[in-house]
Amino acid sequence: xxxxxxxxxxxxxxxxxxxxxxxxxxxxxxxxxxxxxxxxxxxxxxxxxxxxxxxxxxxxxxxxxxxxxxxxxxxxxxxxxxxxxxxxxxxxxxxxxxxxxxxxxxxxxxxxxxxxxxxxxxxxxxxxxxxxxxxxxxxxxxxxxxxxxxxxxxxxxxxxxxxxxxxxxxxxxxxxxxxxxxxxxxxxxxxxxxxxxxxxxxxxxxxxxxxxxxxxxxxxxxxxxxxxxxxxxxxxxxxxxxxxxxxxxxxxxxxxxxxxxxxxxxxxxxxxxxxxxxxxxxxxxxxxxxxxxxxxxxxxxxxxxxxxxxxxxxxxxxxxxxxxxxxxxxxxxxxxx
Amino acid sequence: xxxxxxxxxxxxxxxxxxxxxxxxxxxxxxxxxxxxxxxxxxxxxxxxxxxxxxxxxxxxxxxxxxxxxxxxxxxxxxxxxxxxxxxxxxxxxxxxxxxxxxxxxxxxxxxxxxxxxxxxxxxxxxxxxxxxxxxxxxxxxxxxxxxxxxxxxxxxxxxxxxxxxxxxxxxxxxxxxxxxxxxxxxxxxxxxxxxxxxxxxxxxxxxxxxxxxxxxxxxxxxxxxxxxxxxxxxxxxxxxxxxxxxxxxxxxxxxxxxxxxxxxxxxxxxxxxxxxxxxxxxxxxxxxxxxxxxxxxxxxxxxxxxxxxxxxxxxxxxxxxxxxxxxxxxxxxxxxx
Numbered sequence: 112x113x114x115x116x117x118x119x120x121x122x123x124x125x126x127x128x129x130x131x132x133x134x135x136x137x138x139x140x141x142x143x144x145x146x147x148x149x150x151x152x153x154x155x156x157x158x159x160x161x162x163x164x165x166x167x168x169x170x171x172x173x174x175x176x177x178x179x180x181x182x183x184x185x186x187x188x189x190x191x192x193x194x195x196x197x198x199x200x201x202x203x204x205x206x207x208x209x210x211x212x213x214x215x216x217x218x219x220x221x222x223x224x225x226x227x228x229x230x231x232x233x234x235x236x237x238x239x240x241x242x243x244x245x246x247x248x249x250x251x252x253x254x255x256x257x258x259x260x261x262x263x264x265x266x267x268x269x270x271x272x273x274x275x276x277x278x279x280x281x282x283x284x285x286x287x288x289x290x291x292x293x294x295x296x297x298x299x300x301x302x303x304x305x306x307x308x309x310x311x312x313x314x315x316x317x318x319x320x321x322x323x324x325x326x327x328x329x330x331x332x333x334x335x336x337x338x339x340x341x342x343x344x345x346x347x348x349x350x351x352x353x354x355x356x357x358x359x360x361x362x363x364x365x366x367x368x369x370x371x372x373x374x375x376x377x378x379x380x381x382x383x384x385x386x387x388x389x390x391x392x393x394x395x396x397x398x399x400x401x402x403x404x405x406x407x408x409x410x411x412x413x414x415x416x417x418x419x420x421x422x423x424x425x426x427x428x429x430x431x432x433x434x435x436x437x438x439x440x441x442x443x444x445x446x447x448x
Numbered sequence: 449x450x451x452x453x454x455x456x457x458x459x460x461x462x463x464x465x466x467x468x469x470x471x472x473x474x475x476x477x478x479x480x481x482x483x484x485x486x487x488x489x490x491x492x493x494x495x496x497x498x499x500x501x502x503x504x505x506x507x508x509x510x511x512x513x514x515x516x517x518x519x520x521x522x523x524x525x526x527x528x529x530x531x532x533x534x535x536x537x538x539x540x541x542x543x544x545x546x547x548x549x550x551x552x553x554x555x556x557x558x559x560x561x562x563x564x565x566x567x568x569x570x571x572x573x574x575x576x577x578x579x580x581x582x583x584x585x586x587x588x589x590x591x592x593x594x595x596x597x598x599x600x601x602x603x604x605x606x607x608x609x610x611x612x613x614x615x616x617x618x619x620x621x622x623x624x625x626x627x628x629x630x631x632x633x634x635x636x637x638x639x640x641x642x643x644x645x646x647x648x649x650x651x652x653x654x655x656x657x658x659x660x661x662x663x664x665x666x667x668x669x670x671x672x673x674x675x676x677x678x679x680x681x682x683x684x685x686x687x688x689x690x691x692x693x694x695x696x697x698x699x700x701x702x703x704x705x706x707x708x709x710x711x712x713x714x715x716x717x718x719x720x721x722x723x724x725x726x727x728x729x730x731x732x733x734x735x736x737x738x739x740x741x742x743x744x745x746x747x748x749x750x751x752x753x754x755x756x757x758x759x760x761x762x763x764x765x766x767x768x769x770x771x772x773x774x775x776x777x778x779x780x781x782x783x784x785x
Contacts, residue, residue, distance in 0.1 A: 156699065160722035167723060188751075243640040303580040303640030305748035309702040309720045362493065365646040383646045385497035386504065411642035414525075 138446045140174040141326060142225050142233035142294075143319065147197050147240065147287055148412070149184025150304040153311040154239030157319075160312075169320050171327035174446040176225055176233050180287065181217060188305045190412050197238070201285035218290075227292050234441055235262075236294035237322055238287050239315050241302050243411040245369035248314040250274045251296035252342070253286050257437035258293040261334060264430050265325040268337040270318065273372050275406050275423065276342040283348075283416070293441055297322070301369065304411055329442035334435045343372065343404050343423035350417040352382060352390060361390055363409045363419060371406050374425070382419075398422065475781045477511040478663060479562050479570035479631075480656065484534050484577065484624055485749070486521025487641040490648040491576030494656075497649075506657050508664035511783040513562055513570050517624065518554060525642045527749050534575070538622035555627075564629050571778055572599075573631035574659055575624050576652050578639050580748040582706035585651040587611045588633035589679070590623050594774035595630040598671060601767050602662040605674040607655065610709050612743050612760065613679040620685075620753070630778055634659070638706065641748055666779035671772045680709070680741050680760035687754040689719060689727060698727055700746045700756060708743050711762070719756075735759065 145154030158177045161168040179185055181196045193212035200218050204210055225233045240251075250272050252259050263274050275298070277283070288294030297318040302311045328334050351359040361382035367375070375381065375392050377399075382390040394401065403422040407413060482491030495514045498505040516522055518533045530549035537555050541547055562570045577588075587609050589596050600611050612635070614620070625631030634655040639648045665671050688696040698719035704712070712718065712729050714736075719727035731738065740759040744750060 156696075156722070159695065164723045243643050301640070303638070303748050304642060305751070306580050306640075306746055307696070307699045308705055308746070309699055310705070312699070313702075358496065359493075359644070362644045362646055362649070365650075368645055368647070385493070386501045409643055409645070411640050414642070 137227070137232060138444045139227060139232035139234035140176045140225075140446055141323065142236040142291060143175055143177040144180045144236060144238045144287060145177070146182070146185040147180030147238055148190045148195075149181050149186070150188050150190050150412075151241040152185070152188070152305060152307050153241050153299070153302060154315050155179055155185055156307050157239070157312050157315055168316060169323065170448055171320070171323040172448055173323055173327055173330070174448050175323075176231060178221075178225070180221070180238070181214065183213065190304070197240075197287050198283065198285040200287050200290040204285065218287075221287075222290060226290065234292050234445060235326060236288050236291035237319060238294065238296045239319065240296050240298045241311055241315075242298055242300035242407065243303060244300050244407045244409055245371045246273075246275075246298050246300045246406065247372070248272055248318055249298045249372075250318075251288075251298050252276050253289045253295075254278045256293065257431070257434040258441050259295055260340065260431075261329070261336065261434035261438035262293060262322065262325060263295060263342075264336050264340040264434065265328075265334060266318065266321055267340060268335060269321050269325070272318065274340070274342045275421075276344045278345055280345055280348070293438065295322075300410075326442050326445060329435070329438045330445050332439050332443070334439055334442075336430050336435050338430060340428045340430050342426050342428060343406060344426055346398060346401070346403060346422045346424055347395065348418040348421045349381075349395070351414075351419045352384070359414075360385060364389060367405070367420075368409060371408050372404055374402050374404050375422075376402065395422075474564070474569060474571075475783045476564060476569035476571035477513045477562075477783055478660065479573040479628060480512055480514040481517045481573060481575045481624060482514070483519070483522040484517030484575055485527045485532075486518050486523070487525050487527050487749075488578040489522070489525070489642060489644050490578050490636070490639060491652050492516055492522055493644050494576070494649050494652055505653060506660065507785055508657070508660040509785055510660055510664055510667070511785050512660075513568060515558075515562070517558070517575070518551065520550065527641070534577075534624050535620065535622045537624050537627040541622065555624075558624075559627060563627065571629050571782060572663060573625050573628035574656060575631065575633045576656065577633050577635045578648055578652075579635055579637035579744065580640060581637050581744045581746055582708045583610075583612075583635050583637045583743065584709070585609055585655055586635045586709075587655075588625075588635050589613050590626045590632075591615045593630065594768070594771040595778050596632055597677065597768075598666070598673065598771035598775035599630060599659065599662060600632060600679075601673050601677040601771065602665075602671060603655065603658055604677060605672060606658050606662070609655065611677070611679045612758075613681045615682055617682055617685070630775065632659075637747075663779050663782060666772070666775045667782050669776050669780070671776055671779075673767050673772050675767060677765045677767050679763050679765060680743060681763055683735060683738070683740060683759045683761055684732065685755040685758045686718075686732070688751075688756045689721070696751075697722060701726060704742070704757075705746060708745050709741055711739050711741050712759075713739065732759075 196214040199214045299314045352361045361384040364380040366380045381392040405420040408420040482495045533551040536551045689698045698721040701717040703717045718729040742757040745757040
């Protein structure tokens with residue numbers, strides 16, 4: 112990893128937070144993060160291979176900053192040490208001097224070094240993850256920042272990747288990708304924690320390279336966009352049924368396991384109780400008349416978060432001109448390799 | 449779990465170790481262990497469900513002692529704390545008072561409580577595991593104890609389960625099942641660490657119930673046996689190719705991933721280097737003319753042991769009369785529920 116020359120201090124943005132509106136004159140790299148979770152080893156393998164054979168991954172002529180998100184956790188093949196790094200980019204948490212957990216320190220350090228106003232500034236963050244859920248090769252976008260949507264739309268046009276739009280979930284916040292002016296997660300599965308597979312490495316590389324090509328096109332002012340974007344918008348998460356003592360009283364029904372991105376309707380098998388009985392899906396309050404598509408079904412790391420799966424709404428949105436304009440404006444300031 | 453009345457001290461066996469030759473008069477239960485590795489959660493789920501609905505699992509009329517092997521590791525969803533419990537049943541290790549790791553203490557405690565000469569004696573140990581490798585529903589047998597072979601042969605006859613016979617491997621010793629007069633591992637996969645799936649729970653229950661039925665038949669002196677037993681006998685393990693710094697230089701080739709129990713021949717793709725090149729299988733010294741069947745391909749926990757896969761020899765053995773005699777003699781002392 113090369114460290115660029117530092118840039119001088121910049122005025123605070125007038126039109127929003129610094130992360131949303133970096134100064135027009137500042138340039139930066141593309142941050143490529145692997146191992147934000149230390150037991151997701153495929154993307155770190157990819158970056159390691161790339162470091163040894165720099166010609167192997169095509170950077171599309173952009174200056175990149177590849178790094179391991181949580182090296183200590185990776186060394187131990189654990190998701191994290193003190194707390195989930197990918198929930199640690201919360202403004203209030205980072206600003207609280209009393210918070211000194213390892214991942215809080217790491218988040219501060221990453222922003223100081225590679226944030227949009229950091230020593231080696233990066234304008235876009237691509238965060239590479241894997242999951243035990245059968246998500247395939249997919250994207251996770253946080254909220255509705257125009258530049259993120261333009262990038263996701265371009266990737267969906269190019270590779271057909273499904274998009275999980277995560278928003279409106281007060282229980283899950285502080286994602287790394289949100290802390291850069293533009294960013295998203297490339298999420299590939301199913302793969303067990305701690306396991307390297309050539310297929311997952313290959314899928315991650317495909318999606319990453321396509322992302323870099325799109326950013327280079329946006330930099331040239333010619334970002335290809337589809338007419339519509341299909342997103343799976345987060346509605347809410349469901350936990351497993353639990354006994355009074357908090358232990359799980361059921362597991363994902365075998366007819367639902369590995370069926371991410373496929374709709375579920377009232378009455379469909381959802382869980383299997385520990386006495387063997389099938390527990391059907393009953394729409395939670397407010398979703399009675401809504402067809403929903405589950406994602407992140409049985410992700411190993413989400414048990415501790417009380418998430419057995421998340422329900423989404425499949426929506427087809429017209430792609431807006433202002434999205435690509437936002438990404439092209441941002442990308443015009445990306446540095447060449 | 450009920451604790452039986454203690455039995456008095458017994459003479460040491462004259463015809464071998466106490467574990468191999470328990471006293472003819474002593475009776476005992478069947479030990480059923482789940483969670484020997486704390487991130488293999490399906491079998492603990494099964495035992496938990498069984499504890500809540502005792503009628504659900506059929507014990508075939510035998511007195512059982514179900515327990516969690518490593519409760520602390522299970523609570524943390526980690527394979528182990530200080531060291532692998534399933535490599536900690538080594539006589540010299542257990543006898544060394546200087547060794548006080550958590551899992552050594554646990555192994556001593558399990559033997560004191562439930563060993564063949566323990567307070568609540570068990571004569572047979574069934575140890576329930578899962579793996580990220582595509583082992584299917586399978587058995588692991590350690591060495592060639594006649595009673596183990598009789599039990600495995602009966603299970604293969606009944607369910608067609610493949611058998612990995614682990615022996616002659618000085619690097620991997622001290623398995624739990626070896627520390628009881630008769631014992632084997634039921635190994636089910638693929639399933640990620642930390643993930644519960646109904647299919648794996650169901651496979652584990654099937655194999656466990658069939659084992660208990662066989663033990664009950666052996667107890668009645670009528671153990672069904674096939675004419676032949678097919679074993680996959682351990683030859684040696686292979687590590688990933690590694691860089692000089694010890695980091696992996698390749699991963700399992702996609703054509704080999706999830707192809708456990710399928711033969712590999714010289715020239716077949718085995719690894720994929722980080723530069724993308726295929727690394728073919730070249731038989732190690734001594735195995736040039738031997739057709740081999742890999743097992744435990746890409747098991748997540750074996751990376752730290754330097755095992756990318758193990759090579760076995762597929763062998764068809766005539767079932768010997770003395771095997772069932774050994775198991776029937778032992779099983780005649782199993783207690784009824």
